[in-house]
Amino acid sequence: MTTKRGKRTRRYWLFKSEPESYSIEQLERDGSTFWSGVRNYQARNLLRDEIRCDDGVLFYHSNAKPMAVVGIAKVTKEGYPDPTQFDASDNYFDPGSDPADPRWFVVDIAFVGKAEQPVTREAMKERPELTEMMLLQRGSRLSVQPVTRREWQTVLRMARLQENW
């Protein structure tokens, strides 16, 4: 009998971004980026403690026309302190954060693919498999959210994308 060890099951997440501030096109050009500026403790906890290398990320355009999952990315570096919190000239500067005990964290993500067909919020609402999705729950404002494997697979199929890493 073989022992299962070492390999954590890949998990899945959804990152929201307003395309005017950072779009999937920008991520495609950049190749990879660090996901900075998250200033919510619940999301911080996910970035710091839960999100791991190789996890999958649905990239969602919020406050946009249309609102949609527009691509996927993968995590390439696990949680580390968000440098913008210590930069007094940055919009995300947090004077209350102690460098010895940083308050805010980021992960690195790399572009994987653009949705061949953007998966609009409207389309997601119509899918029975997605009715429990956090994104679609009323009042859900979390900008970094967990996504189940089933939701991930459903959205990828709708986008005509494949997990290819």
Add this chain to the structure above:
DNA sequence: GCCAACGTTGGC
């Protein structure tokens, strides 16, 4: 542009 749902702040 509106406003509901949250999160944060600060007086007590």
Add this chain to the structure above:
DNA sequence: GCCAACGTTGGC
């Protein structure tokens, strides 16, 4: 520790 006031998010 409570909670009213305020600010922000983000769908509609």
